[in-house]
Amino acid sequence: MQEILDFFRRLGDTSDWPPRWYCGRWTDFHGWLYIISDLTIWLAYMAIPMILIRFIFIKKGVPLAGVFWLFGAFILFCGLTHLIDAAMFWIPAYRINALIRFLTAVVSVATVIALIRYFHEAVGLRTSKEYDRELSYRQLAMQELSRSNQELQQFAYIASHDLQSPLKTITGYLSLLEANHGNHLDEEALRIIGKSTAAADRMRNLINDLLDFSRIGSDVALTQIDLNELMAEILEEQQGEIQATGAVIHLDLLPTIRGHRTDLKQLFQNLLSNALKYRKPDVTPTIAIRATEEKHQYRFSISDNGIGIEQQYFDRVFQIFQRLHGRKEYSGTGIGLATCKKVVDIYGGQIWIDSTVGVGSTFSFTIPKQIRTLHHYTHSDLINNLN
Numbered sequence: 001m002q003e004i005l006d007f008f009r010r011l012g013d014t015s016d017w018p019p020r021w022y023c024g025r026w027t028d029f030h031g032w033l034y035i036i037s038d039l040t041i042w043l044a045y046m047a048i049p050m051i052l053i054r055f056i057f058i059k060k061g062v063p064l065a066g067v068f069w070l071f072g073a074f075i076l077f078c079g080l081t082h083l084i085d086a087a088m089f090w091i092p093a094y095r096i097n098a099l100i101r102f103l104t105a106v107v108s109v110a111t112v113i114a115l116i117r118y119f120h121e122a123v124g125l126r127t128s129k130e131y132d133r134e135l136s137y138r139q140l141a142m143q144e145l146s147r148s149n150q151e152l153q154q155f156a157y158i159a160s161h162d163l164q165s166p167l168k169t170i171t172g173y174l175s176l177l178e179a180n181h182g183n184h185l186d187e188e189a190l191r192i193i194g195k196s197t198a199a200a201d202r203m204r205n206l207i208n209d210l211l212d213f214s215r216i217g218s219d220v221a222l223t224q225i226d227l228n229e230l231m232a233e234i235l236e237e238q239q240g241e242i243q244a245t246g247a248v249i250h251l252d253l254l255p256t257i258r259g260h261r262t263d264l265k266q267l268f269q270n271l272l273s274n275a276l277k278y279r280k281p282d283v284t285p286t287i288a289i290r291a292t293e294e295k296h297q298y299r300f301s302i303s304d305n306g307i308g309i310e311q312q313y314f315d316r317v318f319q320i321f322q323r324l325h326g327r328k329e330y331s332g333t334g335i336g337l338a339t340c341k342k343v344v345d346i347y348g349g350q351i352w353i354d355s356t357v358g359v360g361s362t363f364s365f366t367i368p369k370q371i372r373t374l375h376h377y378t379h380s381d382l383i384n385n386l387n
């Protein structure tokens with residue numbers, strides 16, 4: 001113990017040994033060969049950790065960064081042993097030399113342990129060749145997906161479009177039948193015509209809603225949308241329903257956001273028309289449209305004092321064709337909320353419900369300030385690669 005204390009007390013003391021030049025018989029050539037080689041090794045050992053640190057800082061998120069730091073420290077200490085060896089030709093600091101060697105030994109053992117510990121993880125890391133393969137696979141899958149998506153969209157569009165024409169013929173003939181021969185028909189026949197016309201109307205609504213649903217996300221370019229102006233247009237279009245129900249609408253000042261006009265219109269329109277539609281009988285609908293700005297996103301909510309939804313259906317109502325009420329109670333196609341979810345999903349936001357049966361519902365959703373479209377990713381990847 002005394003020896004150890006003495007060692008540290010006299011750490012910088014060089015009086016016990018002669019400088020290495022005077023220890024044995026060195027020729028100039030031999031000594032300088034030793035010194036220059038040691039200094040060169042030291043410089044190279046200094047450069048390696050610098051390169052590693054620069055690599056870690058540039059390549060943010062590099063896997064196993066801890067091992068990189070440890071490896072850098074190990075090389076740095078190895079370099080110091082060579083520097084001190086060269087310095088010993090003039091300064092016989094044998095105690096400092098021993099201490100540096102001891103620290104080097106500790107860091108070396110720690111590096112070995114870390115390497116063994118993370119070996120399997122390192123083996124699991126993908127090489128750039130493996131990444132390239134996966135990228136090609138994903139690109140192909142994406143091409144395939146967008147092709148089948150396009151096909152599906154085209155199918156939905158053509159089917160909806162083509163279905164509209166025979167439907168128009170049916171409703172046309174039905175009203176012709178009623179207008180020209182109504183006088184000769186009995187009550188039962190008129191009832192059947194009425195039912196057929198109503199069914200044709202429902203089908204038209206269904207086709208139109210499906211068409212809207214299939215069109216969501218087809219716009220590519222994002223533009224600045226003044227939501228106040230968009231909301232004024234929606235309210236104007238729903239004026240008939242608002243006046244008929246005497247609905248009171250509280251509207252916040254809304255932000256201007258980046259997005260696609262038709263998609264955002266669908267979103268606000270569907271939520272507002274649901275708030276009007278699912279009102280309690282004999283209660284004046286009161287609807288509040290709120291907007292709050294958060295750090296990375298906008299949060300919107302549309303609250304009503306309507307019939308409310310049971311908690312067990314909070315997820316189900318966002319699925320296409322899922323309705324909680326019969327046609328006789330409330331008209332509808334069951335596509336509205338699925339359309340809202342599709343729009344919010346495309347923008348990378350979230351949509352959810354808070355509701356109490358008999359009290360009312362609040363539909364909230366978020367829209368990120370920076371919408372991450374495919375274009376955004378390709379662009380930022382390009383910039384990263386250039387740096």
Ligand code: ADP
Pocket residue numbers: 270274275278304306307308309317322323324325331332333334335336337338361
């Ligand atoms: P639709 O209104 O055409 O039936 P939606 O997809 O818009 O279809 O809504 C799905 C279901 O969610 C509705 O059938 C209704 O039962 C319920 N719902 C939607 N909005 C509200 C609301 N504001 N209050 C109560 N129930 C609602």
